[in-house]
Amino acid sequence: MDGELSGASEVWWVSSQGFIPMFRTQMEEVSILRGSNCRAKGAAPGLKVAVLGASGGIGQPLSLLMKMNPLVSVLHLYDVVNTPGVTADISHMNTGAVVRGFLGQPQLENALTGMDLVIIPAGIPRKPGMTRDDLFNINAGIVRTLCEGIAKCCPNAIVNVISNPVNSTVPIAAEVFKKAGTYNPKRLLGVTTLDVVRANTFVGEVLGLDPRDVNVPVVGGHAGVTILPLLSQVNPPCSFTPEEISYLTSRIQNGGTEVVEAKAGAGSATLSMAYAAAKFADACLRGLHGDAGIVECSYVDSQVTELPFFASKVLLGRSGIEEILPLGPLNEFERAGLEKAKKELSESIQKGVSFVNK
Numbered sequence: 001m002d003g004e005l006s007g008a009s010e011v012w013w014v015s016s017q018g019f020i021p022m023f024r025t026q027m028e029e030v031s032i033l034r035g036s037n038c039r040a041k042g043a044a045p046g047l048k049v050a051v052l053g054a055s056g057g058i059g060q061p062l063s064l065l066m067k068m069n070p071l072v073s074v075l076h077l078y079d080v081v082n083t084p085g086v087t088a089d090i091s092h093m094n095t096g097a098v099v100r101g102f103l104g105q106p107q108l109e110n111a112l113t114g115m116d117l118v119i120i121p122a123g124i125p126r127k128p129g130m131t132r133d134d135l136f137n138i139n140a141g142i143v144r145t146l147c148e149g150i151a152k153c154c155p156n157a158i159v160n161v162i163s164n165p166v167n168s169t170v171p172i173a174a175e176v177f178k179k180a181g182t183y184n185p186k187r188l189l190g191v192t193t194l195d196v197v198r199a200n201t202f203v204g205e206v207l208g209l210d211p212r213d214v215n216v217p218v219v220g221g222h223a224g225v226t227i228l229p230l231l232s233q234v235n236p237p238c239s240f241t242p243e244e245i246s247y248l249t250s251r252i253q254n255g256g257t258e259v260v261e262a263k264a265g266a267g268s269a270t271l272s273m274a275y276a277a278a279k280f281a282d283a284c285l286r287g288l289h290g291d292a293g294i295v296e297c298s299y300v301d302s303q304v305t306e307l308p309f310f311a312s313k314v315l316l317g318r319s320g321i322e323e324i325l326p327l328g329p330l331n332e333f334e335r336a337g338l339e340k341a342k343k344e345l346s347e348s349i350q351k352g353v354s355f356v357n358k
């Protein structure tokens with residue numbers, strides 16, 4: 001019974017002024033029911049996670065999935081709108097994590113203080129006809145502000161950047177951290193897991209395999225031709241016809257646009273993205289927790305190519321990225337794809353770097 005109260009009691013005394021009346025009322029009611037003898041419990045040992053943009057299409061289901069993660073003891077939900085409702089709702093789930101909500105810029109620092117992992121799905125999504133780069137003008141500023149807060153309040157946290165265009169927002173985050181003197185390339189990761197999730201699904205369909213048994217490395221970046229599935233390195237080993245390679249490459253590269261068009265103006269991928277982001281966050285948390293052998297693709301500060309940022313397989317551990325794995329042998333089709341990807345990536349990276357240093 002005490003456990004059921006812990007989420008509400010924590011929110012009641014720690015969180016924003018706006019939440020106090022709501023949770024005090026709940027606590028008073030519970031106190032009356034239990035003869036004024038209820039005790040507030042603190043969080044169990046575990047990891048502290050913040051979701052920035054928690055009220056959005058990705059943020060809400062992602063917050064729900066993080067509340068279900070047994071490694072999470074404290075979950076901070078930050079947004080510029082609607083966090084009281086999302087927090088109240090999610091805090092009723094009878095899982096271990098204590099949930100606290102934070103609303104608006106004045107509460108950003110409280111949202112970030114003490115966090116081990118910060119996940120950023122804040123920012124506007126695409127509408128049909130837009131590229132991810134068309135989101136730059138608005139999302140670049142959002143990511144910069146949030147990263148300034150991270151540099152100040154939790155400089156050692158692992159940061160997972162979801163906001164698009166990822167090819168530029170990760171370099172923006174790096175520049176903000178460099179300016180603040182807190183940059184640790186092992187702790188900044190762009191989330192490209194949805195590309196791998198889609199690749200596993202589509203390859204599974206073509207091969208007639210359960211997608212959970214398929215692993216396709218997807219390297220490069222997270223937009224159009226920068227998304228480079230390495231179909232020659234699929235696990236379990238298999239071969240494809242030229243038509244299958246052309247179909248799969250195009251479908252994986254355009255998976256985001258497929259959803260944007262199907263949603264017809266109502267946004268981009270949110271549910272599959274929340275799943276992918278929760279999967280990636282869980283891998284980061286298991287690494288922090290000391291689990292061995294955790295490998296995921298991610299867009300990171302890298303020396304795998306001559307570009308300063310590149311997505312490839314990384315080994316996760318206690319310090320974040322323990323090792324960036326080499327690309328492995330590419331076939332001729334993939335080598336040509338890599339050249340195209342690098343050209344676009346280079347421009348997107350430069351755009352992000354210039355935005356912070358202009």
Ligand SMILES: NC(=O)C1=CN([C@@H]2O[C@H](COP(=O)(O)OP(=O)(O)OC[C@H]3O[C@@H](n4cnc5c(N)ncnc54)[C@H](O)[C@@H]3O)[C@@H](O)[C@H]2O)C=CC1
Binds near residue numbers: 056121
């Ligand atoms: N990395 C990836 O694979 C993917 C990335 N995305 C990107 O994720 C981002 C979010 O997408 P959705 O959740 O669908 O959008 P959404 O519009 O539903 O939600 C975005 C949330 O961010 C909040 N927000 C705006 N400014 C903020 C600020 N300064 N601080 C905190 N929160 C702020 C909004 O209030 C809103 O609740 C988009 O940029 C989208 O392109 C989407 C799918 C896949």
Ligand SMILES: O=C([O-])CC(=O)C(=O)O
Binds near residue numbers: 132256260
């Ligand atoms: O396509 C978009 O705009 C959202 C996204 O990044 C994806 O679904 O991969």
